[in-house]
Amino acid sequence: MDKFITNTVVIGAGVVGLAIAKEICLNNKEVLVLEKEGKVGQITSSRNSGVIHAGMYYQSNSLKAKFCVEGNQLLYAYAKKFNIPFINTKKIIVANDESQMDDVLEIKNQAELNGVEKLEILDEKQVNEVEPLIKSFGGLLVPSTGVIDQHSLMQSYLGEFENNGGMISYNSNVKKISIVNHKFEIEVMDNENIITIINCDHLINASGIFASDVANTIEGLDKKYIPNTYLAKGNYFSLNKKLPISHLIYPVPEKISLGIHLTLEIDQSIKFGPDAEWVDDPYDYSVNENLKSKFIKSINKYLPDITEDMLSPAYAGLRPITSKEDRVKRDFTISTVENHQIENLINLYGIESPGLTSSLAIAKYVAERV
Secondary structure (H helix, E strand, C coil): CEEEEEEEEEECCCHHHHHHHHHHHHCCCCEEEECCCCCCCCCHHHCCCCEECCCCCCCCCCHHHHHHHHHHHHHHHHHHHCCCCEECCCEEEEECCHHHHHHHHHHHHHHHHHCCCCCEEEEHHHHHHHCCCCCCCEEEEECCCEEECHHHHHHHHHHHHHHCCCEEECCCEEEEEEEECCEEEEEEECCCCCEEEEEEEEEEECCHHHHHHHHCCECCCCHHHCCCCEEEEEEEEEECCCCCCCCEEEECCCCCCCCCEEEECCCCCEEEECCCEEECCCCCCCCCHHHHHHHHHHHCCCCCCCCHHHEEEEEEEEEEECCCCCHHHCCCEEECHHHHCCCCEEEEECCCCCHHHHHHHHHHHHHCCC
16 A cells, blocks of 8 residues: 655645645645546536636625635736636626616626626617627626636646646545544545555645535544535537627526526637536536527527527536525635634535636635645
8 A cells, every 4th residue: 555645635626626736836835636537627617607707696705705806807817827718708697677677786786895896787779789689678797707718727727736846646536534643644546446545734625516525534524514515517508600799698697596698618609508407416417408498498588589409519517506595695615724623624615606717716715724
C-alpha cells in the first residue's frame, strides 16, 4: 500500500475545485487534487450554460450574492488576462405581461441591493429595437452578463495550478477519511482497486454533487453538519439554425430554476435550457426527446416562431441542491471549523449556479482559510 504526504488535498476537479487548488498553490502551499473521473470538469462544470452571471436573483447578504457579484468582475479580468474565449453578450429578462413587469422591477431592486450596476428597464419598443425577433411586454437589460468557454477556463485553471507545482490524481475514489494526530488520512482507490493512503494537514471537499457522500466518509464529522444533496437535472436543446440574436434572453424566473432561457455559445449558435427535474441517478445525462413540446411552450412565450423540428437534443447536466425550498432561498454552504469544529476541514455544499461565475471569489475565500 503506497503512502503520500502533502500539505493540502482538494477533492474534486470541477471549476470550483480547480480554482481553489490553483489559488492555494499561488500562496506557495503544496496541493494535491483528487478527481474521481479521468479528466477535469466532467460533471456539473462542463454541463451548464457557460453564463457569466451578474448576481441578480439572490438574497441580500447571501454567499451567492457576494461571490457572484465579486466573481463576475474577477472572471472577466481573468478571461482577458489569459485569453479565455468569452463574449459580454448582455442579458434581457423579458416579461410576458404587465404583472411580470412588476416581477422584473423586483428583480432589479434586489440586484441593485446586491451591487449589480447599470441595469435598465426597457419597454416593449426598446426590447424590439435591440432584439426584433423577441416578443415581450418589456424587460430588464443586464449589461454585465456574458458567456465563457468553460472548458478553456478549466484548462487555464489546471495549467496555472500545475505550473505552480500542483499535482492532480485522476480516477481517484475517496473511500474513507480518518483524523489521526490532527492530520487527515485519506484512503483512495483507483480504477484497478489499488489503495493509496494520503496524509495532509488541510482538506477541502469541493466534490460537487458528491460533496455530501464524501463528507459522510469523514470519521468524527457529526452528521448534523452534513446536508442532504439533491440532484436537479437540467436538459438543453440546441437550435439547428442561425438567428440574428445577440443578447441572452431569460424569462421571469420559476420556483425551482431560472426558467428555460436562450443562451449563446461562443460561436453565436443558440441553445435553450435548462429545465429542472429532481432525479436520483448521478450518471443519467440522457436528454429525453419528448421534452421538446415542453421546451417549445416556454420558448414560444418570447420567441414565437420556433418549432419542435428546429430543436436537437444537446446535453444534460446535474446541479447539487441542498434544499428543495424556493430557488431564491437556496444558498451555497461553505462549512468550516466554526460550523463543524474540525480544524483545517472545509466542505463546500450546494455549489450550483452561479458556481462558475463565483469560482474565483470562492477560491479566494477558501484559500484565505488554509
